[in-house]
Amino acid sequence: MNLDFTYFENGIGRISGQLPGMPQDRVVLNRLFFYVFKELDDVYNQHLLEFGLNSSTFLALAMILSSEDNRLNPSHLSDALIASRTNVTRLADDLVGSGWVSRKPCTQDRRRVELSLTPSGRKLILVVLPVIWQRIEQQWIDFSPAEIAEFDRLLRKMLEGLRRFRVAS
Amino acid sequence: MNLDFTYFENGIGRISGQLPGMPQDRVVLNRLFFYVFKELDDVYNQHLLEFGLNSSTFLALAMILSSEDNRLNPSHLSDALIASRTNVTRLADDLVGSGWVSRKPCTQDRRRVELSLTPSGRKLILVVLPVIWQRIEQQWIDFSPAEIAEFDRLLRKMLEGLRRFRVAS
DNA sequence: TAAGAATAGTTACATTTGAAACCATTTCTG
DNA sequence: CAGAAATGGTTTCAAATGTAACTATTCTTA
Numbered sequence: 001m002n003l004d005f006t007y008f009e010n011g012i013g014r015i016s017g018q019l020p021g022m023p024q025d026r027v028v029l030n031r032l033f034f035y036v037f038k039e040l041d042d043v044y045n046q047h048l049l050e051f052g053l054n055s056s057t058f059l060a061l062a063m064i065l066s067s068e069d070n071r072l073n074p075s076h077l078s079d080a081l082i083a084s085r086t087n088v089t090r091l092a093d094d095l096v097g098s099g100w101v102s103r104k105p106c107t108q109d110r111r112r113v114e115l116s117l118t119p120s121g122r123k124l125i126l127v128v129l130p131v132i133w134q135r136i137e138q139q140w141i142d143f144s145p146a147e148i149a150e151f152d153r154l155l156r157k158m159l160e161g162l163r164r165f166r167v168a169s
Numbered sequence: 170m171n172l173d174f175t176y177f178e179n180g181i182g183r184i185s186g187q188l189p190g191m192p193q194d195r196v197v198l199n200r201l202f203f204y205v206f207k208e209l210d211d212v213y214n215q216h217l218l219e220f221g222l223n224s225s226t227f228l229a230l231a232m233i234l235s236s237e238d239n240r241l242n243p244s245h246l247s248d249a250l251i252a253s254r255t256n257v258t259r260l261a262d263d264l265v266g267s268g269w270v271s272r273k274p275c276t277q278d279r280r281r282v283e284l285s286l287t288p289s290g291r292k293l294i295l296v297v298l299p300v301i302w303q304r305i306e307q308q309w310i311d312f313s314p315a316e317i318a319e320f321d322r323l324l325r326k327m328l329e330g331l332r333r334f335r336v337a338s
Numbered sequence: 339t340a341a342g343a344a345t346a347g348t349t350a351c352a353t354t355t356g357a358a359a360c361c362a363t364t365t366c367t368g
Numbered sequence: 369c370a371g372a373a374a375t376g377g378t379t380t381c382a383a384a385t386g387t388a389a390c391t392a393t394t395c396t397t398a
Contacts, residue, residue, distance in 0.1 A: 005328075007249040011235035015298070022302050025317050026309045030209065032324045037206040038251050039331045040199065046335065056384090066180035075346060080176040082207055084386050089348055111346040111393045129184070133191050139334050140195045147323065148194050154320045155201045157311065159174075162208045165308050166215070225354095244376060253356050258378055280363045280376045 005035050047135055051128050052098070056081060058132070060091055061100060061125040064117050071114045073106070100124060174204050216304055220297050221267070225250060227301070229260055230269060230294040233286050240283045242275070269293060 008031055016022045041055065048058050063080045064072045078088045092115055095101035100121030106112035117125065140148065177200055185191045210224065217227050232249045233241045247257045261284055264270035269290030275281035286294065309317065 004248060007245065008232075011232050011249060014235045014237075015231065019295075019298065021299060023306050023309070025314075025321065026305050026312075027302070029309075029317060029321055029324070030213075030305060032321065032328075033206060033209055035251060036324050036328050036331070037202060039328060040202055043331050043335055044199075062184065063177075063180050066184045068183075073346080076176065079173060080180060082204060085347065086349085086387080087385055090385085106346095109346085109394070113347070126188075129188065130190060133196070135334070136195050136199060137192050139330050140192070140198075142326065142330060143195075145194075147326075148198060150319065151323045151327075152194065152198055152201065154316065154323070155198070155205050157316075158320075159201075159205050159208060161308050161311060162205070162212050165304070166212055242376080254377065255357080255379085256355055259355085275376095278364070278376085282377065 005032065008035075043139075044132075047132065048128070051124065051131075053128065056083065056087075056091055057095060058125075058128065060088075060095060061117065061121060062129065064101065064115055065122065065125050065129075070116045070122075072116075073112050074115065075112075077115065095121070174201065177204075212308075213301075216301065217297070220293065220300075222297065225252065225256075225260055226264060227294075227297065229257075229264060230286065230290055231298065233270065233284055234291065234294050239285045239291075241285075242281050243284065244281075246284065264290070 009028065012022075012024065012027060012031075016024050045054050048054055051058075053061070059081055060077055063077055064070065067076075074088045074092055075085060077083075077091075078085045081088065081091075083091070092101065092103060092113075095115075096103050098121075100118055102116050102118055104114045104116070106114050143151070178197065181191075181193060181196055181200075185193050213227075214223050217223055220227075222230070228250055229246055232246055233239065236245075243254060243257045243261055246252075246260075247254045250257065250260075252260070261270065261272060261282075264284075265272050267290075269287055271285050271287050273283050273285070275283050312320070
């Protein structure tokens with residue numbers, strides 16, 4: 001797949017020449033976002049493949065590791081991953097099937113389930129995390145701390161703008 | 170689906186307290202990106218629904234409109250949309266089925282196909298574009314021109330960092 | 339405290355998308 | 369110029385993910 005942004009930019013430029021009223025810089029910005037996201041997702045899935053993981057399974061393991069007492073409900077995982085509960089059920093099936101996670105009923109609330117890392121799952125994520133962190137540092141190596149802080153600020157501001165902008169449901 | 174970023178941030182904070190060496194600000198930045206993207210995609214799909222469109226069909230119509238002579242090959246569309254040729258075939262099927270696009274064989278190169286807007290497709294996209302532009306302006310209303318320019322610069326810089334970082338294929 | 343509402347997880351079904359294989363055509367190259 | 373390689377489009381198959389319906393349990397409230 002070709003990830004050349006110029007196809008889009010040229011098109012947008014031609015429309016802007018024909019029709020008045022396009023907020024061109026912001027249209028480009030929204031679209032640029034798709035390109036960067038696509039690349040980000042692809043690149044990390046590539047890097048995780050060598051460990052038998054993808055961004056969902058990796059993040060799930062990391063979130064269970066980060067939980068108190070090594071226990072996490074599927075619903076919380078669903079929130080942390082921005083994934084449907086359906087998908088988290090399936091994800092848990094996979095992780096249990098791979099022997100990285102155990103699934104036990106919760107005694108306090110019998111509707112719930114508790115996901116925990118098995119020793120093998122814990123070992124895996126503790127190997128993978130430092131490798132991924134190193135690569136994240138590589139990825140951002142040309143950014144100054146000030147640029148990183150500003151990027152963070154702009155992203156959160158964009159998120160707020162989008163939420164205000166949601167269609168009422 | 171809950172789009173609360175704090176689930177992730179809390180988890181990442183706990184891991185950082187346990188394991189040394191996490192570039193926390195950049196880890197958060199990468200993840201924040203997923204959240205913003207998800208929201209962006211959702212919101213615009215919501216807004217396009219009232220016209221019977223989604224972000225793919227909308228962008229396809231816009232790209233054909235922007236093409237020279239109102240003609241565009243599926244392959245070019247695939248590049249502009251960052252979508253597989255498989256998917257563009259299907260997209261074209263839909264658009265032709267809805268009566269918005271016509272599909273004709275190309276006389277110069279008989280491997281190719283030419284997608285053009287029908288009068289009805291042209292009418293639709295000319296109605297939708299100004300509406301969407303207005304909403305994009307709303308979405309970005311709190312951003313100064315300097316912030317927009319800086320955001321653009323940072324996104325392109327991030328894209329470059331990611332491309333250098335790709336696994337050799 | 340009993341009935342209704344809400345929550346947790348799963349299942350069945352549908353949607354979206356891409357990879358790989360395939361055919362037709364065009365371009366490259368020895 | 370003939371065979372090999374590349375390109376354009378489609379089809380087949382598979383992977384990923386979501387919605388809605390469903391069961392079991394817990395919470396709310398009249």
